[in-house]
Amino acid sequence: MKIHLDTEKCQGHGRCYSLAPDLFDCDDLGTALVLVTGELNDEQLAKAKLAEGNCPEFAIVIGD
Amino acid sequence: MIKPPVTDFATDFDHTDEAWVADPYPIMEDLRERCPVAHSDRYGGLWAPMTYEAVAAIANDTEHFTSRTVVINNGRPGDDALPAPIGVAPPISSDPPFHEIARRLLLPAFAPRPIAALEPFTRELCARLLDEMADAEFVDASVQYAEHIPVGLIAKLCGLPQEDGEQFREFVRIVLEGVDLPAEERIEAFKPVEDYISAAVYERRENPDDGLISYLLDAEITGSKLSDEHVFGSIILLIVAGIDTTWSAIGSSIWHLANNPEDLARLIAHPELLPSAVEEFLRAYAPVSMARLVKDDFEFQGCPMKKDDWIFLSFPAANRDPNAFDNADEVLIDREINRHSAFGLGIHRCLGSNLARMEMTVALEEWLKRYTKFELNNSEPTTFSQGQVRGPRRLPLRILERK
Numbered sequence: 378m379k380i381h382l383d384t385e386k387c388q389g390h391g392r393c394y395s396l397a398p399d400l401f402d403c404d405d406l407g408t409a410l411v412l413v414t415g416e417l418n419d420e421q422l423a424k425a426k427l428a429e430g431n432c433p434e435f436a437i438v439i440g441d
Numbered sequence: 442m443i444k445p446p447v448t449d450f451a452t453d454f455d456h457t458d459e460a461w462v463a464d465p466y467p468i469m470e471d472l473r474e475r476c477p478v479a480h481s482d483r484y485g486g487l488w489a490p491m492t493y494e495a496v497a498a499i500a501n502d503t504e505h506f507t508s509r510t511v512v513i514n515n516g517r518p519g520d521d522a523l524p525a526p527i528g529v530a531p532p533i534s535s536d537p538p539f540h541e542i543a544r545r546l547l548l549p550a551f552a553p554r555p556i557a558a559l560e561p562f563t564r565e566l567c568a569r570l571l572d573e574m575a576d577a578e579f580v581d582a583s584v585q586y587a588e589h590i591p592v593g594l595i596a597k598l599c600g601l602p603q604e605d606g607e608q609f610r611e612f613v614r615i616v617l618e619g620v621d622l623p624a625e626e627r628i629e630a631f632k633p634v635e636d637y638i639s640a641a642v643y644e645r646r647e648n649p650d651d652g653l654i655s656y657l658l659d660a661e662i663t664g665s666k667l668s669d670e671h672v673f674g675s676i677i678l679l680i681v682a683g684i685d686t687t688w689s690a691i692g693s694s695i696w697h698l699a700n701n702p703e704d705l706a707r708l709i710a711h712p713e714l715l716p717s718a719v720e721e722f723l724r725a726y727a728p729v730s731m732a733r734l735v736k737d738d739f740e741f742q743g744c745p746m747k748k749d750d751w752i753f754l755s756f757p758a759a760n761r762d763p764n765a766f767d768n769a770d771e772v773l774i775d776r777e778i779n780r781h782s783a784f785g786l787g788i789h790r791c792l793g794s795n796l797a798r799m800e801m802t803v804a805l806e807e808w809l810k811r812y813t814k815f816e817l818n819n820s821e822p823t824t825f826s827q828g829q830v831r832g833p834r835r836l837p838l839r840i841l842e843r844k
Contacts, residue, residue, distance in 0.1 A: 388786075388787065389548070390790055391553060391795055395716070405549050406548040407548055407551070407552040427777065430777065431779055433780045433784075433786060434787075
């Protein structure tokens with residue numbers, strides 16, 4: 378499972394990098410950046426799902 | 442002008458009606474089941490969608506809906522606005538493509554890192570307010586606490602004197618709560634706001650500092666300095682959008698804790714729940730409803746919308762929609778999945794959301810460090826603001842236990 382971020386949908390709410398700072402960061406405008414682009418381990422997966430479930434813009438999808 | 446009270450919100454919707462101000466949530470629920478887009482002939486024609494789906498669709502549809510004027514009032518929409526796409530207070534009142542240009546100018550100042558740098562200032566401010574309340578048994582959490590916090594932060598950000606805060610709150614009242622005045626009286630009431638900001642901009646032009654007014658005066662769009670109207674409008678926006686919103690969010694959080702001692706005890710015992718509690722308070726008591734104008738005649742979800750009809754864009758209603766949130770009407774301070782829209786959706790996501798979250802978190806942390814048990818003081822009235830920003834304006838409490 379990997380993190381898929383739709384940067385067109387991201388509006389910089391900042392939920393992902395607050396909840397999962399090991400997986401997401403942001404640029405100078407507050408737009409999200411993915412730090413871990415490869416396969417997620419179990420611990421990362423739980424955090425990534427939390428970020429997905431708190432994104433108001435549905436910009437994050439955790440999938441293959 | 443005294444308006445008749447609303448008898449049916451489905452056909453005569455008015456967000457300034459006493460019943461809506463006192464407790465909008467049962468009305469939202471009723472409308473969601475019956476309508477779910479309420480209508481009104483008030484304000485020259487208004488639609489009020491109550492579902493998450495409709496609110497999200499409109500927030501994301503800049504083709505059919507304009508942000509030219511975002512405060513619902515009796516004036517002909519847009520009369521007092523600059524031509525689209527700039528609007529009176531860019532970027533909140535701007536449409537694409539200008540919107541993004543105006544927004545990108547301001548975003549870096551409100552990104553997480555610069556906002557985190559304001560945390561020590563915020564903590565000191567909160568601690569000072571709590572010191573002033575000292576050992577009093579009866580306090581007002583709105584008047585003595587919540588309202589001062591965002592005022593202090595906005596003054597600091599703009600490089601304006603802290604002691605001007607009282608005036609800022611009056612400006613907010615004029616802009617947001619005077620919506621029932623006839624247009625010409627509204628323009629007249631706006632004069633002191635105009636005078637103050639013009640003087641502040643003039644002063645910063647002469648004596649630049651490191652605040653946002655100086656930053657905007659120095660900024661350029663495609664090689665040209667911003668127009669005076671743009672700088673003026675953005676400063677109005679920061680003052681109007683940055684104060685009673687966060688004041689409301691802090692007040693509503695404390696109001697909830699005063700009414701729900703089990704949540705208060707749980708937060709005191711488990712301070713690690715504060716981040717999810719803050720998000721849940723934002724969802725359940727989202728302070729801000731925005732507005733849009735219909736660009737041209739357009740049918741939306743079966744509603745025959747006319748050019749220049751208002752849209753009352755209720756993020757609070759979206760946040761209570763059971764189709765979008767499990768147990769939508771319950772406040773669960775440990776809610777894990779929370780895609781709430783308190784800061785809006787789409788390109789107009791609240792510019793100050795990082796600032797607001799930081800203020801709320803620090804304000805609640807400092808409050809809970811001092812006060813471990815409190816309840817509403819029912820011998821005095823708790824009052825809520827009228828208009829598009831909802832939160833307690835009088836919040837009398839009795840302190841039962843302090844540290």
